[in-house]
Amino acid sequence: MYVIAVYDVSVDRVNKVKKFLRMHLTWVQNSVLEGEVTESQLMKIKKGLLELIHSDTDSVRLYILSSDKLLRKEILGISKGDSEDNVF
């Protein structure tokens, strides 16, 4: 399956969250990572995030699709990551 993760966490935890997510996903833009994962990896990602973040102040959105073929990506401006389809 394909996962897009967008985090909004306190500055105290941002590096830890970023480092953890980079173990599983590809960084593509500030606070955004994405990648192909198995169901088991997704469970690890969720478990790890729940251990790292403070649930009363931090937020991580996960968008989960069965395949990235269902998704069209368009990037306006500079391409900060390396998995883009289109750059304008």
Place this chain on the structure above:
Amino acid sequence: MYVIAVYDVSVDRVNKVKKFLRMHLTWVQNSVLEGEVTESQLMKIKKGLLELIHSDTDSVRLYILSSDKLLRKEILGISKGDSEDNVF
């Protein structure tokens, strides 16, 4: 179609970009908006963004799907917007 927009733009332009995107999409988290749009609205969004951002430094990622039914959303931590499916 369903669009998720994630922006990373200079602080000088962040309010303008946010305000513009809110005219078309729903704010759900810091720098993230999403919503159902027509092809014509999507063209307006892209055109408007290209007028607002500086293409050499700013970046806006658009994830476009034919329907939000293809997408599962999970939110870890607090839910900052109002269109979430699951809150842990």
